[in-house]
Amino acid sequence: MAHEHSHQETRIVTGETVERLVDMETAISAVRSAFVDIGSDDAVMPPKTYVDVHAENGDFRAMPAAVDGSAGVKWVNVHPDNEERFGLPTVMGLAIVSDPASGYPLGILDGTTLTRIRTGAAAAVATDALAPTDVSSLGILGAGEQARTQLDAILQVRDLDEVVLSDLDDSAIERFIDAESNRNLSIRPGSPEDVAACDIVSTTTPSREPILRRDWIEAGTHINAIGADAEGKQELETELLTDAAVVIDDWEQCAHSGEINVPVSNGALTEVDLLGTLGAVLTDGTETAADSITVFDSTGLAIQDIAVGSAVFEAAKAEDAGERIDIIGAQQ
Incomplete structure (x- = not known):
């Protein structure tokens, strides 16, 4: 009888709780x-859909997936003027996690924190797969x-x-150093060229003009292009991309809006020039x-959101965190 499922509820989990419930190690795993799973064709991930809101200089992205016994969708916005206009973050979002068996919505999670964590986790997975093991320095752009x-x-x-x-922005560097001062490592400001001299480099800026130059990068460097x-956005000089072994998260997304989108659109780079997807x-x-330079072009996949979102949901259920409604x- 249908009514015996009427006790089902949906758990709502705030960003603060997402942050508390999922540590980086769990997210990376x-x-x-x-x-x-996506490399073995064991996951379902339709292409990311973009909804442009030109009048507001913003857009929404819908990202559905089914992976490892979970199904869901992330709905996320990118509105660059938000801070100035509304005092809100540029990127916000919600993730819905559903039961693949019945389709019941199990959880609604803050997708803002989720996006930040899973993006970092993807770079760690790529770095682990591609960077030499004996590295000691990380350069961060942005x-x-x-x-x-x-x-x-x-x-x-x-x-x-x-x-x-x-x-x-010097104050951004100061805030970063303050926030990370308890770690047992030296953190110092530097030029983009100083960043490029590190063993691993992560680029996290919204730049439309390449910042990292080919001749700054030594053999064996791994770069996470985030x-x-x-x-039209590009942080790495095209020559750096054509010389490197480039690993992407997804061809459609990267060709459309990832680090490689400009060289792909002008024909300087094609799919056969790449090493392949991270899944592969x-x-x-x-x-x-x-001695090869490796680059991971990360645009962010729905499978990452749903995999980490599902881990958050399971943790929330285990300790009854979040609000159930x-x-x-x-049900009739």
């Missing part, structure tokens, strides 16, 4: 497993929220003793030469 998450995530997979940070998320690298065990209403 969930994201690695999601990339392996000192915002994602910069801190990059540090947190990459420290889970590599032992670092030095961080070099570059940002146009910032580019729209047509993890499942095929693709090796890169020790009967959002569907009594």
